[in-house]
Amino acid sequence: MEASCPSMLYRLLVDRFLDEVPSDEWRRTGKGLDWPAPENATFEKIAGAVLVQNANWRNNASKAVENLKKMGISEPFKIVEASPALLREAIRPAGFTNRKLKALYEVSKLMLNVRLDLLDDYSLKRKLLNINGIGPETSDTILLYAFNRPVIPVSKYAKRILKRFCNIHLESYAEWQTYIQENIPRNVEICKTFHALLTEFGLKYCTNKPKCNICLIKADCKHTMIQPVNR
Ligand code: SF4
Incomplete structure (x- = not known):
């Protein structure tokens, strides 16, 4: 079965971007990324x-x-x-x-x-x-x-990246959340890591004016298929 666009995005960000996430912003666990505060805080x-x-x-x-x-x-x-x-x-x-x-x-x-x-x-x-x-x-x-509940917070970064990468346009917070949650495993570590990755990727690459020419996932991004960039 073909992977959904959000799950493909998640995999690409884990494979190519995880190492660039600042460790003072997010705590690295054996299973992904978490809030910087200690586990029980x-x-x-x-x-x-x-x-x-x-x-x-x-x-x-x-x-x-x-x-x-x-x-x-x-x-x-x-x-x-x-x-x-x-x-x-x-x-x-x-x-x-x-x-x-x-x-x-x-x-x-x-x-x-x-x-x-x-x-x-x-x-x-x-x-x-x-x-x-x-x-x-x-x-x-x-x-x-x-x-530790397996929900995805829908940030402005998540919407911006998914809009471009998946070429999807939704309106309400609930619609965005349903779309993401139905297309990734409902697993708390994955939700934590995906939210962290989207936040940092939205700050570093997929900014208001996206840095597509240096983007790590541009080859799979629908935005660059519509508006090609120099590779
Ligand atoms: S290629 Fe451009 S639009 Fe697509 S995810 Fe990267 S920065 Fe965003």
């Missing part, structure tokens, strides 16, 4: 997913996460007890301070009141989406990296 990953929205991880969000740790406020009960001024100071490097502060506070309260790890995927996602400042991509990022 659930709250750190949740805070990271909230703080990285509309921000760069290396220069902004990771500094805010580090500040929370240095200031001793990287656990839910400490967040809800911390003064807003201290929290604001800690997360300032991530930008959108007021919005992210409220989301961090609300998700901490939720974690103190509900055993999120016991919820099924649907209920967990609904609980997270009820928080102002947490949208579909952030909630799926939390499901995947903090709770």
Whole structure:
């Protein structure tokens, strides 16, 4: 059976691009790529997913996460007890301070009141989406990296690369997610690795103005079949 376009893309990125993924951005495991925080650092990953929205991880969000740790406020009960001024100071490097502060506070309260790890995927996602400042991509990022659920967060990079590489045009977040998830194995390591690869590839090669002439997968890309580049 012929491989689907997303699964072919996944394989190509693993084979040709994985070695270029910065190891300070993603943690290498024996099975692929994971969030940079340690395996059991659930709250750190949740805070990271909230703080990285509309921000760069290396220069902004990771500094805010580090500040929370240095200031001793990287656990839910400490967040809800911390003064807003201290929290604001800690997360300032991530930008959108007021919005992210409220989301961090609300998700901490939720974690103190509900055993999120016991919820099924649907209920967990609904609980997270009820928080102002947490949208579909952030909630799926939390499901995947903090709770090891096999879902794909649909980032702007994922859409951009798939649009070009597979010549597919979809509208809603849910349509994109269904398309990707139905065409790759529903395996948590694959979902984590694919999301990481798409993010980094979208930052390095398939940028707004794509660098097709130096792209590692241009020979299989439908975009370059429509608009040929020098090989
Ligand atoms: S060849 Fe160009 S459009 Fe296709 S994946 Fe590479 S950078 Fe993106």
